[in-house]
Amino acid sequence: MDSTVKTSKIGTRMMPYMAILKHDMKTLWRSRLVRLWLGATALLTLLLVGSNWANFMDGTLIALLLFPYLVFPWFFVVVVLGVTPVSGSQAETLADGILCRPVSRFEYLLASWSARVVLVLSVYLVVIIPAIILVILAKRTVPEDTVTVYGIITALGVVGLVLTFLVSLGFLAGTLLRKPLLAVVVLIFIWYPIGLILSIFSLEEFSPISLNRAISTQLRRSWQETDAEAKNNTKVHDTEVFSDQVSNFFSLLSGAPSKPKASKPDFFEGEKFDDLSLFRVSLGYGLPTIASVILASLCFYWRDL
Amino acid sequence: MEPAIRTEHLTKIYSQRLIAVNDMNLQVPCGSVFGLLGPNGAGKTTTLRLLLGLQRPTAGFAQVFGKSCGPNAVRVRSQIGYLPTNPKLPGNLRPIEYLDLLGRLSRLPGEVRKPRISALLRAVGLLGATDQRIQTFSTGMCTRLGIAASLVADPPLLLWDEPTAGLDPAARRFTLELIRELGKTKSVVVATHILSDIDQICDHLGVMHEGRMIFTGSMQDMKQRLARHDFTLELQGAAEDIRRLAHEVTGLEGINALANAGRMLLVKIADGRSRSRALAEVLKLIDESNLSLQAIHSGQNTTENAYLQLLQEDEAHGFHR
Numbered sequence: 001m002d003s004t005v006k007t008s009k010i011g012t013r014m015m016p017y018m019a020i021l022k023h024d025m026k027t028l029w030r031s032r033l034v035r036l037w038l039g040a041t042a043l044l045t046l047l048l049v050g051s052n053w054a055n056f057m058d059g060t061l062i063a064l065l066l067f068p069y070l071v072f073p074w075f076f077v078v079v080v081l082g083v084t085p086v087s088g089s090q091a092e093t094l095a096d097g098i099l100c101r102p103v104s105r106f107e108y109l110l111a112s113w114s115a116r117v118v119l120v121l122s123v124y125l126v127v128i129i130p131a132i133i134l135v136i137l138a139k140r141t142v143p144e145d146t147v148t149v150y151g152i153i154t155a156l157g158v159v160g161l162v163l164t165f166l167v168s169l170g171f172l173a174g175t176l177l178r179k180p181l182l183a184v185v186v187l188i189f190i191w192y193p194i195g196l197i198l199s200i201f202s203l204e205e206f207s208p209i210s211l212n213r214a215i216s217t218q219l220r221r222s223w224q225e226t227d228a229e230a231k232n233n234t235k236v237h238d239t240e241v242f243s244d245q246v247s248n249f250f251s252l253l254s255g256a257p258s259k260p261k262a263s264k265p266d267f268f269e270g271e272k273f274d275d276l277s278l279f280r281v282s283l284g285y286g287l288p289t290i291a292s293v294i295l296a297s298l299c300f301y302w303r304d305l
Numbered sequence: 306m307e308p309a310i311r312t313e314h315l316t317k318i319y320s321q322r323l324i325a326v327n328d329m330n331l332q333v334p335c336g337s338v339f340g341l342l343g344p345n346g347a348g349k350t351t352t353l354r355l356l357l358g359l360q361r362p363t364a365g366f367a368q369v370f371g372k373s374c375g376p377n378a379v380r381v382r383s384q385i386g387y388l389p390t391n392p393k394l395p396g397n398l399r400p401i402e403y404l405d406l407l408g409r410l411s412r413l414p415g416e417v418r419k420p421r422i423s424a425l426l427r428a429v430g431l432l433g434a435t436d437q438r439i440q441t442f443s444t445g446m447c448t449r450l451g452i453a454a455s456l457v458a459d460p461p462l463l464l465w466d467e468p469t470a471g472l473d474p475a476a477r478r479f480t481l482e483l484i485r486e487l488g489k490t491k492s493v494v495v496a497t498h499i500l501s502d503i504d505q506i507c508d509h510l511g512v513m514h515e516g517r518m519i520f521t522g523s524m525q526d527m528k529q530r531l532a533r534h535d536f537t538l539e540l541q542g543a544a545e546d547i548r549r550l551a552h553e554v555t556g557l558e559g560i561n562a563l564a565n566a567g568r569m570l571l572v573k574i575a576d577g578r579s580r581s582r583a584l585a586e587v588l589k590l591i592d593e594s595n596l597s598l599q600a601i602h603s604g605q606n607t608t609e610n611a612y613l614q615l616l617q618e619d620e621a622h623g624f625h626r
Contacts (some may be wrong), residue, residue: 012412012414013412014412015409016409016410016411017414018409019406019409019410020410023395023406027395027397030397093393093394093395095404096389096392096393097392097393097394097395097407097454098410099359100357100359100382100385100389101382101407101410101411101458102379102380102382102383102411102412102458103379103382103410104376104377104379105376105377106377121411126608163545198346212542292476301376301377304319304354304359304360304361305354305359
């Protein structure tokens with residue numbers, strides 16, 4: 001009896017949050033941007049799997065499938081989805097319809113942010129999981145690989161975390177700058193050279209390129225393996241394959257044939273991050289995500305509507 | 306009894322440049338229909354948004370039923386039903402979906418929400434449009450849906466911002482009658498610059514000008530306070546006779562008269578002079594002349610005159626302020 005009362009109290013308390021979450025998800029799902037994105041991501045995944053079916057081992061192919069989410073081009077869609085909730089003409093509809101009701105601004109922001117995160121992760125997982133299952137279970141003419149379930153889950157988690165961070169960054173930029181177009185332009189100028197920016201602060205291992213390079217290794221890790229052990233087991237082969245992946249990806253998009261391999265002098269190459277520490281990556285992307293949401297909430301709290 | 310709304314030294318300055326609300330002290334009695342009157346840009350909408358916590362005051366404070374207003378004042382907003390001017394509604398929803406969303410935002414359980422939504426849709430005459438998306442609605446339909454939206458949580462205080470803006474005569478009459486009906490059980494604040502609306506429905510009034518509250522009180526107070534000691538007499542006869550009459554009337558003690566082109570005679574009575582006696586003397590002169598009296602218009606009870614006089618006085622005293 002007591003627990004029922006408690007549940008209904010929580011249900012009543014959470015009612016506005018759930019209502020906004022549901023409403024925002026419905027609205028987003030009906031938008032052309034999301035539907036186009038879903039179609040495009042499914043098509044690109046299919047093309048990547050098809051064109052590399054007989055070329056790469058499981059781990060390498062899965063890492064290639066995750067490349068569009070980490071590096072290019074889907075970050076752009078994710079940022080645009082994050083930017084919109086409290087910027088532009090949306091703010092007026094918000095004030096007239098939702099924020100003049102008994103809803104706190106934090107409740108609204110949290111629900112709106114959750115809706116975007118859930119939607120972005122849903123589109124990503126709905127496409128990528130069947131593709132991964134297909135790659136692992138199919139009998140292909142490539143050598144056997146040692147991809148683990150733990151590795152797949154953590155790799156998907158890392159990419160999911162980066163996507164969540166991108167939504168939050170878009171959310172913060174939209175709240176701060178108010179104009180959606182300006183926010184998107186600013187974020188593109190920040191995110192494109194992010195590798196360079198991170199390398200200035202010796203944080204290059206967090207750059208999307210470094211993460212994508214490390215994912216093939218992560219996919220082969222078992223849950224008992226520690227970060228240190230994994231570092232020793234990193235396959236040198238993966239490093240070489242990574243550059244193949246990237247050129248393959250872009251040649252697929254452009255339709256041009258892959259460029260022949262060029263050897264670079266050692267001094268030209270920066271530090272390579274062929275492995276990732278889950279703990280560090282979780283903190284590296286998790287904390288800025290939380291900070292972005294808190295900053296966006298504070299900024300929105302002080303704003304006049 | 307605690308007032309429905311109380312503000313003290315409420316001030317809102319935008320970007321250190323524009324004073325939207327200037328040191329406003331206001332008390333709206335519980336159960337009253339309060340008209341917030343003022344020209345465009347007087348600060349009416351800003352005042353309502355400050356009460357809702359959509360904007361933060363630069364100085365002073367506002368309270369609704371004794372609770373402070375602010376961005377996170379959920380309890381305050383649970384007691385307010387707000388209707389914005391030409392409300393911006395989510396066009397992709399249907400009326401029932403929209404009202405259901407608002408009911409959920411107000412934490413209304415399903416068993417209360419559902420019957421109330423259908424009753425409200427019937428009351429505002431939108432039952433026949435429940436399968437249409439809001440984006441297909443006309444201005445009048447949007448306003449009616451906005452009215453229903455403001456009533457979903459059955460709040461004790463309604464803040465309606467220009468509820469008759471853009472409505473056709475039938476919809477306007479419907480809205481005014483609804484306000485009168487709602488005023489029997491709720492406190493209602495109607496912000497408008499349409500004087501006839503105020504005249505028809507309000508029992509209390511606040512006049513705003515350039516962000517300042519230049520008058521608050523009952524409608525009767527306003528009319529009494531600003532009693533104009535003048536009449537306009539509509540006459541029939543030659544223009545020369547009217548001019549002569551004006552001359553004769555001006556000769557009477559404490560009375561001044563002015564004839565205008567439209568065969569009207571404006572009679573102004575000095576303070577302290579009995580209005581009835583002065584009028585009797587003027588009428589006697591008309592009777593003795595070749596003119597016939599068509600109508601007498603008194604400015605005393607016209608809210609419009611009082612309102613315009615208030616604005617003029619406020620502008621004239623601007624420097625002293």
